[in-house]
Amino acid sequence: MKRKIPLIITFTVGVLLIIAEFIPHKPFGTLSGELEEWFLVISGFAIILGQLSLLKVNTFKIKYKQKDWQYSIITLASFFFMVGFGLLWGTGKSSGIFGHGEVISAVIGIKPFDYLFQNVYQHLQATMFSLLAFFIASAAYRAFIGRNLESNLLLIAAVLVMLGNTTVGGLLTSWLPESLNFLHLPKVSEFIMTYPTTAGQRAIMIGAGLGIIGSSLRIILGIERSYLGGE
Amino acid sequence: MAKRKQIDRRWIFLLIFLGVALPLIIKVGLPVEITKNVQMVYELVENTPKGSTVLISFDYDPASMPELHPMGLSLLRHCFQRDIKVVFTAMWPMGVQMAEDIVTTLKPDFPKKKYGVDYINLGFKAGGMVTIQSIGKDLKKIFPEDMYGSPITEFPIMQDVNNYNNIAFVFSLSAGAPGIKEWVQIVSDKYNRPTSGGCTGVSAPAILPYVNEQKQLTGLLAGLKAAAEYENLVGKIGSATSGMDAQSIAHLIIISFITIGNINYWRKKNKQKKDRKK
Numbered sequence: 001m002k003r004k005i006p007l008i009i010t011f012t013v014g015v016l017l018i019i020a021e022f023i024p025h026k027p028f029g030t031l032s033g034e035l036e037e038w039f040l041v042i043s044g045f046a047i048i049l050g051q052l053s054l055l056k057v058n059t060f061k062i063k064y065k066q067k068d069w070q071y072s073i074i075t076l077a078s079f080f081f082m083v084g085f086g087l088l089w090g091t092g093k094s095s096g097i098f099g100h101g102e103v104i105s106a107v108i109g110i111k112p113f114d115y116l117f118q119n120v121y122q123h124l125q126a127t128m129f130s131l132l133a134f135f136i137a138s139a140a141y142r143a144f145i146g147r148n149l150e151s152n153l154l155l156i157a158a159v160l161v162m163l164g165n166t167t168v169g170g171l172l173t174s175w176l177p178e179s180l181n182f183l184h185l186p187k188v189s190e191f192i193m194t195y196p197t198t199a200g201q202r203a204i205m206i207g208a209g210l211g212i213i214g215s216s217l218r219i220i221l222g223i224e225r226s227y228l229g230g231e
Numbered sequence: 232m233a234k235r236k237q238i239d240r241r242w243i244f245l246l247i248f249l250g251v252a253l254p255l256i257i258k259v260g261l262p263v264e265i266t267k268n269v270q271m272v273y274e275l276v277e278n279t280p281k282g283s284t285v286l287i288s289f290d291y292d293p294a295s296m297p298e299l300h301p302m303g304l305s306l307l308r309h310c311f312q313r314d315i316k317v318v319f320t321a322m323w324p325m326g327v328q329m330a331e332d333i334v335t336t337l338k339p340d341f342p343k344k345k346y347g348v349d350y351i352n353l354g355f356k357a358g359g360m361v362t363i364q365s366i367g368k369d370l371k372k373i374f375p376e377d378m379y380g381s382p383i384t385e386f387p388i389m390q391d392v393n394n395y396n397n398i399a400f401v402f403s404l405s406a407g408a409p410g411i412k413e414w415v416q417i418v419s420d421k422y423n424r425p426t427s428g429g430c431t432g433v434s435a436p437a438i439l440p441y442v443n444e445q446k447q448l449t450g451l452l453a454g455l456k457a458a459a460e461y462e463n464l465v466g467k468i469g470s471a472t473s474g475m476d477a478q479s480i481a482h483l484i485i486i487s488f489i490t491i492g493n494i495n496y497w498r499k500k501n502k503q504k505k506d507r508k509k
Binding site: 033036037039040043044046047091092093094114117118121122123125126128129130133134136137138140141142144145146147155158159162163165166167168169170171186190193194197198201202205 | 237238240243244246247248251261262263264266267292293294295296297324328331332356357358359361362364365368372373378379380432435436437439440454456459475476478479481482483484485486488489491492493496
């Protein structure tokens with residue numbers, strides 16, 4: 001019974017939504033609209049679930065002094081600081097429990113939450129992403145080696161696209177006559193992105209789409225039950 | 232095979248650091264060529280009648296700011312220049328702050344633009360694709376209040392906006408999912424409304440298939456280069472154009488290292504061949 005009820009719910013909702021896609025009239029249209037609203041409510045709870053999970057995992061790490069437990073203290077402190085500041089004095093134009101925190105805002109210029117967001121969080125995230133540039137450069141030097149035909153093709157395509165995506169690329173071939181305009185580096189880069197890359201991407205997307213249909217049918221028909229836990 | 236002699240990665244890091252930092256300090260100002268996809272986005276805004284309402288979704292967070300923020304700034308500037316009303320939403324929680332930051336930056340240039348009349352921020356809503364689909368049925372049901380908690384029916388901008396039929400076009404600034412793909416699949420494919428977007432350079436190959444004859448996407452701003460092109464089209468040079476110099480130098484450094492790596496490899500290979508013949 002514990003497994004049968006969720007399977008029946010999944011089957012009923014799945015079939016109902018498929019029918020609603022083809023017959024968007026009453027009662028299917030109304031029911032699918034109602035189910036969409038339920039989904040939005042559940043999505044909201046997913047955020048709370050994520051926060052609780054973060055608290056549980058990090059508290060557990062600190063409690064049992066697991067590897068790198070010290071970082072969990074920083075995670076939890078940051079979490080409580082941000083949530084606390086947001087709740088107490090609000091963000092942007094929204095007020096918090098203690099109003100807009102005019103006294104603190106007068107000292108730091110903006111609300112504490114916004115101050116931390118703009119001066120700490122934004123820069124930390126940008127830094128993490130920027131580090132990629134260094135690793136990509138190092139990885140490209142080691143990985144882009146023309147060992148055989150395939151790797152040579154990849155290497156040439158990568159260099160052409162990279163050059164085409166720079167302002168220098170355009171300058172390098174700007175001297176070409178109009179009749180050879182198709183060899184202009186930004187045009188070559190655009191060609192590679194529009195035709196070979198897009199063709200490959202479409203093949204992947206169609207394959208993934210068929211895969212999603214297959215998995216969805218397996219879930220709706222109760223063949224795939226791993227989402228219920230176990231098996 | 233004998234192990235290739237590798238350049239110490241710290242040299243690569245140092246050169247990349249200098250290559251990115253120096254052009255940001257000393258402006259080079261290399262010319263930017265306008266590509267077809269960017270021109271399409273520009274024309275989409277240009278051809279939108281004055282007084283129309285458009286929806287811009289901020290589906291990114293600070294990690295993608297250097298690429299997507301300049302796009303948002305230029306796009307909003309373009310919309311304001313053409314007296315187009317803008318409704319902001321966010322499918323990513325941090326997107327709300329991104330939209331707020333852009334409005335704050337543009338406020339001194341457009342002091343007459345009023346919140347609730349010329350633009351409104353509806354805030355973040357969880358649910359991704361389902362939220363996008365539900366907006367098509369009844370926007371006011373999905374966003375009964377703006378991000379500050381005021382009922383949206385109070386604002387003049389929202390009086391005639393009920394679903395995608397009242398929106399001239401939808402634009403998603405996207406760094407992943409939910410993002411452009413979800414907006415295209417619902418707004419363009421299901422509701423047949425013009426849809427466009429801006430994405431990071433790294434995700435461009437996955438989005439480009441939607442720019443096609445069927446116009447699932449009307450143009451695409453892909454990466455920093457597209458942001459710089461749009462800045463040039465709008466006529467207000469910003470961080471994307473100066474960032475392009477840094478990106479160009481960084482790309483050239485990477486290409487140089489790839490060339491050195493290949494020369495080393497082929498030299499080793501030839502040496503091995505000669506040794507075997509001996």
